[in-house]
Amino acid sequence: MAGSELEILKGISLEIKSGESVAIVGASGSGKSTLLGLLAGLDETSAGRIIINDTDLGQLDEDGRALFRGREVGFVFQSFQLLPALTALENVMLPLELKGEANAREQARHYLERVELGERMDHYPRQMSGGEQQRVAIARAFAARPRILFADEPTGNLDTRTGGHIIDLLFEINNQEGTTLVLVTHDMTLAQRCQRRLVLEAGELVEGN
Template identity: 60%
Template sequence: MSTILKVEGLSKTYQSGSKSLQVLHDISFSIQAGESLAIVGPSGSGKTTLLGLAAGLDQSDAGNVEINQIKLNSLSEDDRAQVRNEHVGFIFQNFQLIPTLSALENVMVPLELRGDKGAESVAKNLLKQVGLAERIDHYPSQLSGGEQQRVAIARAFSNEPKILFADEPTGNLDEETGQKIEDLLFSLNREKGTALVLVTHDAELAQKTDHVIHLKGGKMMESSLKASIAS
């Protein structure tokens, strides 16, 4: 298997007036194609900051990030955006669908921005895979939370990403719906061979991944292999 994400010595400090707040301290880990990894820890431990840095949404003060063997730290913002467009998918807690577009159109947006031909056909197939073949013309306001997250998952897989980043993907869902979304996410991850990195407060969800990173106060307290119980 090839290494899809490699994080080495990652540190991040934010300035607040005259004060400095170091939110991440010397974080290192890697994940292979087809593997899954959970980032867990209390609120304020740096989980979302780490996710953003690993995905190339922000730059660290120290350390290096490689996605699919591309070093991000030396790239311009435009070049990092290009790497994200070509190699990365995102799923957020609040779905982030465009309210004025149908489910089909929401999935088609990144495909059309890339200039992909056959965007509608690809989007319809993805929505079928997530169980929404009969809901493609519905708008977000006409869909349940679980259905909106399914649309978001279909959109995340639209560029055939090498790695998927998910920030509390079941955080706004009830337990039963969240379980269905988890099953779908891991099923697609296996099927597509996509690396999966997720931030979660849900211990049971974290236990389903191959690796778990525990953060506290911006420091990595431990990293464990959970392949024997991975979904």
């Protein structure tokens, strides 16, 4: 994966099995988020290949990758990325609506109840705490029943206690749904909860593969 002048990720080769949970750890600037963006089909590689469930992401254009993401991938972000103009329920409905599912509202309700926000469905993100917002984001991520869930520093904006609850919730639902989990973090405790850990240093995998 080499830019014309700057190589961000170098010589990375890895395989993640279905249902596996993997943590990508490394210091700031080590290339974690870049790797996550590429794996999730948010970005294009300049060289190399990424194959997910027999789909070669390099063969898809942006619209193809969007459809792929909608079908196969879910996200939980450090900064939650809820749409401020939508209520909690509407935020969770969004990926279902994008997939054109008929009973989006019911499914969204179900997942919001699973993250214990049944009482706050009609609240807007600005009316919620950081922990609550991240729970909405988790409900949104699982509601679309993705095969792979990508989580980018999911506790990065939360205090230790709230972060702990969120992670419990994330792993609990992940186990129930049997989703493949790829988690980017610099928090080694969190990384320990994953089945496998990949350590990135200056764009290179140094451990775990």
